[in-house]
Amino acid sequence: MSSPPVTPLLDRVRVPADLRNFSAEQLKELAEELRAETIHAVSTTGGHLGASLGVVELTTAIHAVFDTPTDRLIWDVGHQAYPHKILTGRRDRIRTLRQPGGLSGFTRRSESEYDPFGAAHSSTSISAGLGMAVARDLLGRRAGQNVIAVIGDGAMSAGMAYEAMNNAGAMKSRLIVVLNDNDMSIARPVGALSAYLSRLISSRPFLSIREVMAKVARRFPGPLARAAERADEYARGFLTGGTLFEELGFYYVGPVDGHDLDHLLPVLRNLRDAEEAGPILLHVVTQKGKGYAPAEASADKYHGVVKFNVITGEQAKAPPGPPAYTKVFAQALIAEAEADERIVAVTAAMPSGTGLDAFGKRFPRRTFDVGIAEQHAVTFAAGMACEGLRPFVAIYSTFLQRAYDQVVHDVALQNLPVRFAMDRAGLVGADGATHAGAYDIAYLGCIPNMTLMAASDEVELTHMVATAASHDAGPIAFRYPRGEGRGLELPARGTPLPIGKGRILREGTAIALLSYGTRLAEALLAAEDLAARGLSCTVADARFAKPLDTGLVEQLARHHEVLITLEEGSTGGFGALVAHHLAHAGLLDGGLRFRPLTLPDLYLDHDTPKRQYDTAGLNAPQIVAAALNAIGLNDAAARRPPLAGAG
Structure with a gap:
């Protein structure tokens, strides 16, 4: 076990207000100390490391510029909130992260006033932030109060994020959305020119000039006024890549290097002071695992980690045991797909979590990762079933809740043979209540046409995969837990069970x-x-x-x-x-x-x-x-x- 890092500046931080006394150079040093503290803490507890390391500078900058908790800071999902917890009075408990009686691995309202909204399922931050902004306006709170929603690019694949942005763009309430681009590479390379343009278009003089020109343009005849407005949007979109967000009604700023405080701090100050602006999207580009070589080299393996050696990055290995239910499911599905070319697999941004990464290696053309879009995944599978394919939709029980209407209306009502493989059924340990598969028996059990199974061990799971593969009479779902099986000898391929027989x-x-x-x-x-x-x-x-x-x-x-x-x-x-x-x-x-x-x-x-x-x-x-x-x-x-x- 390595010694805790030396953190002279971090030791001076009790609450985020303390950051506002630091110079820019001190904030840079503080960010490095915060990164070291995060690495050491997660090495002793396990958790979501890569995403948290990617937002160290962004977290530091936001808390240094904005008046949290009066200004509301909402982290989407919560995977990246460990540095935020350290800076908001929870450093003394950070090594209890995800431990019994300790800090949650996600943001939680009951845990701190600096967590204004709880998050563990993705793509909710913009909706919640807009609600808070509207409440601020209706209740007549401080005019300058800011609401900041930080959302990752992966979470932007969910339709809910775009629904919220579309609504925000129409309402014109002051809201700052920070798009943390660390995976999709939707931006062109960032650098000095990009940083300069971002500072320029986020500045008060530029915004004021833009407003004056907009007023002048409104005196033009209708067609010319609209042409001038769109010319402004597309000119800035051409320079920065933000046309999509402008079309949704946001004022786009970026891309900005999310690890360069010399770029981040002035832009954030401009946005903080831009009281006349409506919804704004700040696009920052970051790197998962930033500052820790093993995590930079293997972002997927360091997204969620168990305890690890800080020096080598080697993660603790569990003693050999039976295969996990997730692996058993994947092997059973591969066996069925070897025998039936109509079998396809669909997941919603969880290929490794559901075991479909193994299926995808064997059948790349028959594997579909649709992103964080559970609603789409279910209806997409329904369309496949209409045409004679045999789709398996592998989604955690807790995430299938997000697609309930599609399960009812698009699958069950039409009696389509979509197969639902519900991983993480039951209680899930360190991930807590947000990820527990507690409700699927109740919420699926009331739906006509649905067949429901639950595996009692890994052999039964193998048979239930075979049962689902052969079941064409309507939708069928089976559930299985997180963790290892009982160590039973597995058949090479499952045998279909008689439907409805215990x-x-x-x-x-x-x-x-x-x-x-x-x-x-x-x-x-x-x-x-x-x-x-x-x-x-x-x-x-x-x-x-x-x-x-x-x-x-x-x-x-x-x-x-x-x-x-x-x-x-x-x-x-x-x-x-x-x-x-x-x-x-x-x-x-x-x-x-x-x-x-x-x-x-x-x-x-x-x-x-x-x-x-x-x-x-x-x-x-x-x-x-x-x-x-x-x-x-x-x-x-x-x-x-x-x-x-x-x-």
Whole structure:
């Protein structure tokens, strides 16, 4: 473990206001110290390193120029907010980042007044910023109060960003959008000329002259006035590349070198003082991983990192274990695609996160990364399905929420055979509530025509990929968690499952545990514990939530005193579907003790997955406790002779 960096200037910063006493040269030194502090902190916690290193100078400059938190600073996604957290009074806790009880890996309103808007899903910053700007205007707050939204170029691939810009351009409220261009290379190379032009067109004299000329132009006949206005936009767009943003109603400034404070500081001051301007877009060009050689050389590997050696950049390696569910999914899909050329794969800017990078290497022409555009991904796949392809849409459960209308209207209503592979189902550890796949069972379970599956282990996942590949009767979705499987031997290719049929793994007589998903392993452990207490248990794997295996459900209900359902999802999901059937079948009328165990009705903070599931009440000890409570026994009483009928 390396020693913390020496940071004499950073040690003088308690809050961003302290930066306003520093000279430009001191701010440059401070930025280097901030970069070193960020690297050292993330080396001990893991997290999103590359994006944070890319905005060190930008973060320093914004806090030095603007009056945060009175001026609102919104970071899109939050991956790049670690330097911001260090400068805003959280340096003493930065090494608790993403740790149990520590700082969130994203911005969070409850964490600091310097986080005016929480973010972890992308492309929300401009919408939120516009809302804040309009509130400022309507509530008559300080006229000079600024709202600054920092959005990465990747997040600009989402339609929501353009919807917000279109609205902002029409409303003319004062709003500063900083486009952090670190990946798409949408700008021409930046340099002294670009910096000079950016300072010029963002300056008060230029803006004043422009306003005067606009007033003169408005005295021209209509066609000439419009021609003069467009000539101004296109002239500046020709020099700077900002015509698109001008067409959306923004005043474009840039591109500016996002690592050169001599360029950034004067431009930001100009924008701060440009009270007569409407929405402005400042285009800065940065480099992911800037200032740390390993991250500069491999931006993808250092986007999100585990603990690493600061000197060598080598990331800590987990001990060898079973393959992750994501890898199992990718291998299973490749096996299916080898046998069926109609299978294609779609992802929304998450090829490595979903395993589709491996699929893409094998089938580059059949792999489609549509960017951060989940809505488009779903309807795009629907179009493919219309023409006879067999599309798999691989999206994290939490991100599929963004495309709910498309799932309902464009896929399910038309009964199109789109396959949804929902990674990160259930709780996800350090990424916390924003990335937990808590709701898909409930939000898909209410949709007609939808078939829903949940894998209980990696072998079942392989079979469910095969099931989805062969299912052409309508949309089908399957969920699986983050992390490793159980180490089971995998078949070379999956075997399609009978639709709507579960399985029994253990026979008993007193208590039935019906699991949907990977809580099955905990259910089996709970059954062992209950058996040791004299309570005989049946353990079943539902496999399907829709169509529900009603025969299995009724069998368990009729032959057991207690029926407990288990799922890694919210209320309103699998347990609700089971309860609905039991109620209509009259099986809740005769004394059956039914207990649905779900994720609790609250947002679970980041922690280790095991502790998260302990808190949720979904590990074996809590399942045992629920069974004892249902049967009317406490822990001590359970050690007495079993009830009549218990085997």
